[in-house]
Amino acid sequence: MSLAKRIIPCLDVADGRVVKGVKFVDIRDAGDPVEVARRYDREGADEITFLDITATHDNRDTIVHVVEQVASEVFIPLTVGGGIRTLDDIRRMLNAGADKVGINSAAVFNPEFVREAAERFGSQCIVVAIDAKKVSQPGEVDRWEIFTHGGRKPTGIEAIGWAQKMVTYGAGEILLTSMDRDGTREGFDLPLTRAISEAVTVPVIASGGVGNLDHLADGVIKGKADAVLAASIFHFAEYTIQQAKEHMAARGIEMRL
């Protein structure tokens, strides 16, 4: 008997549709988010994450409606990220039925926001999303830094120390995305995942680069992740969540089957 590792399908939502592109270009339509969430729930997803990548502020209301609809029929934890900048943004998402919110660039620009959010709503609903990229050269000691704007803008902030700082500010969980791997289907950045997971006390979700089911298992076994997040391998029905869970269980990982 022990705690199961989690599989979290991620839905990138733009203007009310699920989309998936490689590094935000070549975007493909993957369906209606409510339909997709229902399917993942049936297949045994442990949680669902929505990432709102809507470009314009005017269309932000669409994600609220999506969350409301999903929350009234899907009874597993729901996380919403993308464009969360104020306490009011968080309140709106929680009122719509989200259980957790992901804070990304707002944490980089104003770390105090994470503290305020955790004090107001509790650490259990504050996920700090970290987009990291390797900056060390081959032969040097590994070093990763935080990038914003979809991996385009460097901040000079060292990733492991940043993750630890975010936990002291009240993050209840870390969503770690390797910007080197995101969209590549080459697997998670395992040294990065392991370094962060071993450095913090809270659960770490590995993200970025999943192309097959062994990548998911490696994230847990080699990367020491507490949960694994993937998008495209599930959207286009290459694999079902159930297949992914059975595969991970066959590799000796405790799963909710």
Next chain:
Amino acid sequence: MSSVAVIDYGMGNLHSIAKALQHAAPDVDVQIVADPELILQADRVVFPGVGAIRDCMQALNQSGLSAVIQSVAKTKPFLGICLGMQALLTDNEENGNTKCLDILPGHVVRFSDGLQDSEGNKLKIPHMGWNQVHFLPHPLWDNIPQDSRFYFVHSYYAIPDDTAVIAATTEYPDAFACALAQDNVFAVQFHPEKSQAVGLQLLNNFLHWNGQI
């Protein structure tokens, strides 16, 4: 039509629990209420909660809802969830020993730092995710398979003085009480409203429970 009051005292997200109750039993009138009168009138009461215990107890004491909870916990089928379970104990070491409702005598303590699983991997705090629930006979477990997984997210857990009130245990890595039962009171550390089919079944069982064991 029977009614269930979800106590609203400003702590956390009540929409999830209200939606799940409605889904679990469409024939029940689900109300999110802060008004003591309406809570006293309801057939059943759900006491949810997330966040810090000090804020929770402050909100209950300032609003006068502590007395209402003391009253309904003696008379109606009553379900405490997460912080709503922890608040029923005597005290909680979070925020420097906060005094709680003392409906179920005992203490609430934090998971120790440095816990490891059997393979030597560090166990994270909060205890977050789907873990197995090993239960003892009680009507609220009807139609739920033994050792089913429910969704947890918490850093503190209850140690009741009287082990006879323990209705279920979970291991992290040692067994702790994840459900307590005493007469018409039932309380769970996990979130049935986020535990998919087994969670909805537990809520459905509660909404048809007469408060007897």
